[in-house]
Amino acid sequence: MEAYAGKILRVNLSDGKISKEKISEEMREKFLGGRGFAAKILWDEVSGVDPLSEENKIIFSTGPLTGLPLPSSGKMVIASKSPLTGGYGDGNIGSMAAVHLRRAGYDVLIVEGRSETPCYIAIQDEEVKILDARDLWGRTTFESQDGLEAKHGRNIGVLAIGPAGENMVGFANVISQRGRAGGRPGMGAVMGSKNLKAVVVKGTGKIPVFDEERLREMGKEGYGEIKGKENYDFWIRQGTMQVFEWCDENSCLPTYNFREGTFQFSKRLDGYALEGVKVDRKGCPLCNMQCGNIIKDLENKNTELDYESVGMLGPNIAMDDLRKVGVLNRMADEYGLDTISLGSCLGFLMEASERGLIDARIAWGDLDTCKKVIEDIVKKRGLGEIIFGGVRKAAERVGGDSRDWAMHVKGLEISAYDCHACPGMALSYGTSPIGAHHKDAWVISWEISTDRFSYSREKVEKVVELQRLRGGLFESMTTCRLPWIEVNFGIHWYPKYLEAVRGEGMSQEALFELGDRIYALIRSYWIRENGRWSREMDYPPSRWFEEPLSQGNLKGYKLDRARYDEMLSGYYEIRGWDEHGIPHRETLEGLGLGDVAGVLGKHG
């Protein structure tokens, strides 16, 4: 089958061994690429290990559409056993590294073992080296990018960690191109645990495609369709920041550690405020709807903002100026910290301080203290020593009732949508395969357009449908979902693209089954690694059930626990999982995961 570079590159940092393996036909057929490949490799190779140990592995995985002349295809998935959650963790990142990896002849890079001293991996086509990175250790991700470009030239792809990853902060991520981020469940910490500062890739080959001419024509048509969309110009101006005003109006803006859904200073932070201070935009390779908004922050330095970062470092911690948010956002990108988790951690500390659960004083909206706390998180000292492992672990330490307002699911901090009045989105967070994240199924528009307050079966079905498409198909092809979901680019293009690159099509049924297979495998991974499982793992925090909104149009609303539980049962039923959320043997066997069923039987 065409469409694949064809090889897995495996680098062992303990013994320096470098090997290249063929990707089996079965692997391509059953798991497609990206997240599918990563989940399969982790299931097969990483079991029962400490995520920060030498035995863990980190997977850099592309899909059959990655790097091709198609809309927003410059993406890859970075996956590992997560040090933040203890389960399956991944994140996608837009980077030239994705394009170059494929051009170098590899679909997947697996890094295993641990180097004695700081190192980086340099790949140029067939030549793969493990090089000394002692001079880069301690440097920010921006400085590392600059240093590596000085050594290898600018036409490369770089994936780097900052000091947060080096020091194994639980929510350390991976940064590329001075601001593109990915791998929020601690993928940067896994790299740090291996003394792996960066991966540098340069590929000069050609990615094999079954019907190149047809693909090129369809790609061109696709780019044209996107530019002609009615909201394209508005998107170019605001990008994901258009969501801010929308969420404020609909009471789903994360505010004061998710106590509220609206913010009194939202006009200082929304997409229109952004337009007033925006100086440039940037984005991922092969994208014609770049979403990165560059502003000058309060310290007059460039920083790249998107909605999630502004939501969590703005209203969630009561920061009332976009340029102040920019300072925190830039620090996070430089140090290699996930902005979503950072915003949640700062909000947690502010609330703990307000309630007298910690001695230190950190007031809502206090920029200077936030800056100090970020430094402390990176160095794991002071308040950072409490919070560096995320809010779940911090709540265990701080005590009181903080478990109820430690805003996470499965240990991953919730991204920027309040769910007091969004039961469907709460289910989406509850069942997301990496912990609370929105990428798999953002269902809020749909639920508001139908009946946002209902807990209907139809809503559960919608969550599953979105998970199949966003979490299954897009994460595995591997290409960005934003053209489809943000400017309404036709989803019908993707099966055609797959057919042109692979030489054979995939029916809708097959694509849905792919998503279900990946979901069942990832769920099985969580259960195996956790050792036990219960449906409580699929619940959002108590705050949304117990403390109603006190402001805005939806004052008084909160989630209903019993009705959420009914939705969860419906979700399990659709997925073919039992009442505890464990896949039935027949479900796994029906998805071609009979070997998984055998192992999982011991953990049910």
Next chain:
Amino acid sequence: MAEFRFLGYLAEIYGKKNVEISLGNPRRLRDILVVEFPEDRSIILINQRVGNFDSVIRNGDRVVIMPMISGG
């Protein structure tokens, strides 16, 4: 007076973000707005309840017309 709020690019289609209109008699939303919106990509909330372009609007109503976005 009825209050109308337009979000995102729909505000650009209408030309304003907010407007108050005095309605003599209750009227259908599409007859009040005149401008054409992408109906299959729009959400209408009338006093927080889901409506559509054929919903009848009265003085005192608050109407929000917003795009069907997808939250990243």
